Every structure is written in structure tokens, then in C-alpha cells.
Amino acid sequence: MTAFLTLQGRRALITGGTSGAGAATVALFRELGARVLTTARTKPANFSGAAFVAADLTTKEGVQAVVDAVHRELGGIDILVNVLGGSSAPSGGFAALDDVEWDKEFDLNFFPAVRLDRALIPGMIAQGSGVVIHVTSIQNRLPLPEATTAYASAKAALNTYSKSLSKEVSRKGVRVVRVSPGWIASPDANGLALRIADEAGIGYDEAVQVIMNSLGGIPLGRPAEPREVADLIAFLASDRATSITGTEHVIDGGTIPTI
Template identity: 85%
Template sequence: MTPFLTLEGRRALITGGTSGAGAATVALFKALGARVLTTARTRPADFSGAAFVEADLTTKAGVQTVVDAVNRELGGLDILVNVLGGSSAPSGGFSVLTDEEWDKEFNLNFFPAVRLDRALLPAMIAQGSGVVIHVTSIQRNLPLPEATTGYASAKAALNTYSKSLSKEVSPKGVRVVRVSPGWIADRGSNGLALRIAEQAGISYDDAVQVIMRSLGGIPLGRPAAPQEVADLIAFLASDRASSITGSEHVIDGGTVPTS
């Protein structure tokens, strides 16, 4: 009997694949039969199970390193999943966001996807098939002015770019979809909740509630787990989603109050 979902033999690049949702996606793709290459700035000592290339994707040289590794290790690509993202911007609103901080946000959250697409999509178009998944964020609709203006703006740019790209390449056989998570965490990786609990002298569960209140509440009552985000990505990358392109798929437990 054919399994409901398989990625058997598919060649996949997953960026940001050493922690959180990225690591969960790498593990799931491997379990579903894909040949996976992943990348990060440094390789964790305990990392195993997938081909790995060390590269800084915030730079043009780092992107080229990854592109070369894709061609060398996989001989081409069927699935590109851009999970890479994050923010180190200081709190304090717009006035503390210097040109350097703005550059950091876009060089991490926008340009790696653009550059990888530009380098890798022509081969997908030539073979007449492929899937590109850009992990964006509900922050594009729900920015937190105190600390995430730059990050939210970069993710909004990625969202708009992805929609335009889908219109261009979907007629050529390449699907482009967006996955927009809300807060992703589990007890093992939720450093923010652990830090709040320690600083405030409260329990981990109470710290989770503090974060959820800052987001305006999560109707589901908890953040998404990395594995849940990986499940959605895998479905969208599979033939089960063969008619889905150009769309955004939100996984936020109901955080965004409007559709």
C-alpha cells in the first residue's frame, strides 16, 4: 500500500536545519525518504543524519558555497525550504534601528531566500518541476513595535516576493508556497520562557503564559511545536499538495485575530 505521504528520492535543501523547526524538518524529510542537505553557520557537535555544509547565508559568498554543495552532493534540487530566520535587533522601537541593524534583519530574513532562488530555480524550471517553501512569519501582520519592526518588515518583504515569484514560475512547473508560523517553542528549545521564569522567579508554565499575553493571546493555549511546523512543510512539499501554489499557510494557534 502506498503511504499517504512520501518524499522518496526527492533532493531537498533545508536552510537553518540545525535547531527548532529547521531541525525537525530535516529529520522528517529524511524519514520520508528524501535526500537532504542542510546548512548553518556552524555544525553542532552532535549533528548527524543529513549532509551538511557550513556557510553564512547572510553573505553572497556563503550562498555560493551552498549552491556549490547542492550541485556536488545532490546533483540538482527538487525541494528548497528556506527556514533560516531570526532577529538580534535591540528593543526600543524604530529609533534604535540603525542602518546596520536594518541590514542585519534583511541579510538574514530576506536576501538568503532571494539569492538561493535566483541560483537554484533555473534548474528546477529546466526540469519542469520543483517546490520552493519560504518560512515567513505572522509578524508581517502582527509586528511588535518595541522589538520586531525590522524582522517583521523583512518577513513582509519575503512574503510579497514569494507571491510574485509564484506567479512567475508556477506556469513553468515550480510551486512556491509560504509557511507563516507564530510562536514556535518546546520545553527543550524555549530559551525565552526559561529565561523569563528564572528572572521573574516563576514556573516555566507561568512564563509561557507571560509570553502568550504579550502576543495578545493564543486561542489554542500553547505555542506550536517544531514538529508541527515540520509536518506542514512536508505536506506542502509532497505530491499531496500538487495543486497548492502561491498561498500562505499560517500555523499560529489562532494568534492573528483576523483572517
């Protein structure tokens, strides 16, 4: 893919860029020539390459710190990729989710994208071009009621919001697309699998199999690799996808069983 795509000179913010699909996206964007700023709560000891700002995007203050860094480090933005997401909600179904847990899931999986868009899309509109990619999840259509009701609901909200946003800003030169992964084979980013492994006293690979079974199986026979998700994101951000907007692009190995 790198022989056919270029993001040369593009200015990109990638959230959640220190692990899993986010880290793979940062690495690929830099390989394709983009100037990249990424963010997480803390900077890993072995992190190098892309510009970095430490911020907690679940807070308004954290979002503002990232917006300030975009202007300081990049002087504007051409591509916004919101990879940030995850879940720490307890298992036990809907009854285990109190208001605190619901707030945490939406503060992590929905509001950072909304706030960053609100701050950064006006600059894209002013320059007449830009791409916004929201990483959602197949759970917006295939929730696991035992453990991911709140997470899936937040991702569904992000899905609907993204579609509405695309209808508003596409005519102004800003494309908005969604990437919806299934399970990604990344132990450092797959919190649910790690939690299942710990609670059941089994290995990570066995926990991934438990998740795949709960989804009814993955026809491809394996989760996606982080680089595979990054490849899709890079294509959608590139000039090879200039007529693609308002759409959801699923990368799940065939997990969703319906059309």
C-alpha cells in the same frame, strides 16, 4: 502523516536545519525518503544523518558555498525549504533600530531566500518541476513594535516577494508556497523568548507567556511544536499538494485574530 506521504528520492535543501522547526523538517524529510542537504554557520557536535555544509547565508559567499554543495552532494534540487530566520535586534521600538540593525534583519530574514532562489530555481525550471517553501512569520501581519519591527518588516518583504515569484514560475512547473508560524515551542530556536527571560530574570516558560500575552493570547493555549511545523512543510512539498502554489499557510494556534 508519514504513512500517507512520501518524498522518496526527492533532493531537498533545508536551510537553518540544525535547531527548532528546521531540524524537525530535516528529520521528517529523511524519514519520508528525501535526500537532504542542510546548512548552518557551524555544525553541531551531535549532528548526524543529513549532508551538511557550514556557511553563513547572510553573505553572498555563504550562499554560493551552499549552491555549490547542492550540485556536489545532490546533483540538483527538487525542493528548497528556507527555514533560516531570527532576530537579534534590541528592544526599544523603532528608535533603537539603526541602519546596522536593519541591515542585519534583512540579511538574515530576506536576502538568503532571494539569493538561493535566484541560483537554484533555474534548475527546477529546466527540469520542469520543483517546490520552493519560504518560512515567513505571522509577524508579517502582527508585529510587536517594542522588539520585532525590523524582523517583521523583513518577513513581510519575504511574503510579498514569494507571492510575486509564484506568479512568475508556477506556470513553468515550480510551486512557491509560504508557511507562517506563530511562536514555536523550541528554546533553542526562540531567541526572543530567551532574551526576554534573561532581561527580566524569569524562566523560559514565563517568557513565552509574556509573548503570548503581547500577541493577545493564543486560542489553542500553547505555541506550536517544531514537528507540527515540519508536518505542514512536508505536506506542502509532497505530491499531495500539487495544486497548491502562491499561498500562505498559517500555523499559529489561532493567534491572528482576523479573517
